[in-house]
Amino acid sequence: MQDTFIQAYPKLQQSSVAVAGLWLAHGDEPLLSQWLIDALRPHWRAQNYAIKRIELISVKSWQEVLSELGSQSLFDDASALIVTGNHKPDKAVITELERFAQDAQTGAHSHSLLWLTPKQDKRAQSSKWFAPFAQYGHVIDCNLYNEQQRQQLLQIQAQQFGLKLSQEAWQLLMSHTEHHLLSAYQTLWRLSYLFAPQLMANNDAATQENGKSSAHLSQVALDINDLQAALVSDAQFSVFDLSDAMLAGNSAQVAKIIFQLRATDEPTTLVLWAISKDMRQIIQLMDGQDPQALGIWRSKQGLYQQACRRQSKSQTTEWPALLYRCDQAIKGLIRQPAWELLLQAALELAGKRLFAMR
Numbered sequence: 001m002q003d004t005f006i007q008a009y010p011k012l013q014q015s016s017v018a019v020a021g022l023w024l025a026h027g028d029e030p031l032l033s034q035w036l037i038d039a040l041r042p043h044w045r046a047q048n049y050a051i052k053r054i055e056l057i058s059v060k061s062w063q064e065v066l067s068e069l070g071s072q073s074l075f076d077d078a079s080a081l082i083v084t085g086n087h088k089p090d091k092a093v094i095t096e097l098e099r100f101a102q103d104a105q106t107g108a109h110s111h112s113l114l115w116l117t118p119k120q121d122k123r124a125q126s127s128k129w130f131a132p133f134a135q136y137g138h139v140i141d142c143n144l145y146n147e148q149q150r151q152q153l154l155q156i157q158a159q160q161f162g163l164k165l166s167q168e169a170w171q172l173l174m175s176h177t178e179h180h181l182l183s184a185y186q187t188l189w190r191l192s193y194l195f196a197p198q199l200m201a202n203n204d205a206a207t208q209e210n211g212k213s214s215a216h217l218s219q220v221a222l223d224i225n226d227l228q229a230a231l232v233s234d235a236q237f238s239v240f241d242l243s244d245a246m247l248a249g250n251s252a253q254v255a256k257i258i259f260q261l262r263a264t265d266e267p268t269t270l271v272l273w274a275i276s277k278d279m280r281q282i283i284q285l286m287d288g289q290d291p292q293a294l295g296i297w298r299s300k301q302g303l304y305q306q307a308c309r310r311q312s313k314s315q316t317t318e319w320p321a322l323l324y325r326c327d328q329a330i331k332g333l334i335r336q337p338a339w340e341l342l343l344q345a346a347l348e349l350a351g352k353r354l355f356a357m358r
Helices: 005-012 030-046 061-070 091-106 128-136 147-161 167-176 181-194 196-210 224-234 239-248 251-263 268-286 298-310 319-330 338-350
Strands: 002-004 021-026 049-055 078-084 112-117 138-141 163-165 220-222
Touching: 002 005, 005 030, 005 138, 005 147, 021 030, 021 091, 021 128, 030 049, 030 078, 030 112, 030 181, 049 061, 061 078, 061 091, 091 112, 091 128, 128 138, 147 163, 147 167, 147 181, 163 167, 163 181, 167 181, 167 224, 181 196, 181 224, 181 239, 220 224, 239 251, 239 268, 239 298, 239 338, 251 338, 268 298, 268 319, 268 338, 319 338
Parallel strands: 002 138, 021 112, 021 138, 049 078, 078 112, 163 220
Antiparallel strands: none
């Protein structure tokens, strides 16, 4: 079965999707490949899959893929294998992949294989290696062919963020980001945090009116004036800038951003969220977890690895207590100023210890 990303992505948002068998995603837009993985991951986890990655460094790497698919963990029901690299399988591997796909269709196993490749032209799609995926699996074209498709995908993401932009606001957003998918998505992400208090207020009001919380988040409607004001605000420092500075170990920049966030009344809960997220991911990376599995963008993995090298296990074991004190200060349960503790935590992550932990 062959679909475009536009066709496949909404289907993957459904509660139940059969994920066993072969999947091939080809395209030159890395963000779409990441969104595809993010859409499949809840289905894999719901079905108790062990999620692993294999990089094809040569044709022989396919033997490692087949071996992994043939193994069965005592703790997981099946494996979901994410394969990257553009080395095409040979004839023997093609036969095994075809058998694998057919067995998945009959229910003989529940394993899933997702192969991410660059864009494949019509000639490549008529090759023998492509046939098992097209005939017995799922082929997803992760390319955007016009501006309408780009905006359609971004509208889905905006809805998930709780945002609803007017047509004029969309035009401004696309112009501001020069029609670049990743830049537009990052701007929506930032907007979702900028308007988070309003969104939470809307949800609380809906809960009080209905007497119970809704499974669907209400949305914040933004017109062109709202977006213009937000983009100006976005030109200042944000918690995303704080994250980059902390991970890079730039303590002077960390302090500068914290002071600016405090001066502009950035919600302390949002600042704590940014610090705790990075601290938690550093702890998980130091425990040997895969950065891709943690949802860390490839472009930021170097920063996270750099941050890991600055820390020791003895230091990171003290982080939960510091984060707990930050939370207590924000809630007014202790007298120490919240911004003082947030600065201490941010500098701690950047590798600059102000005080001994208590």
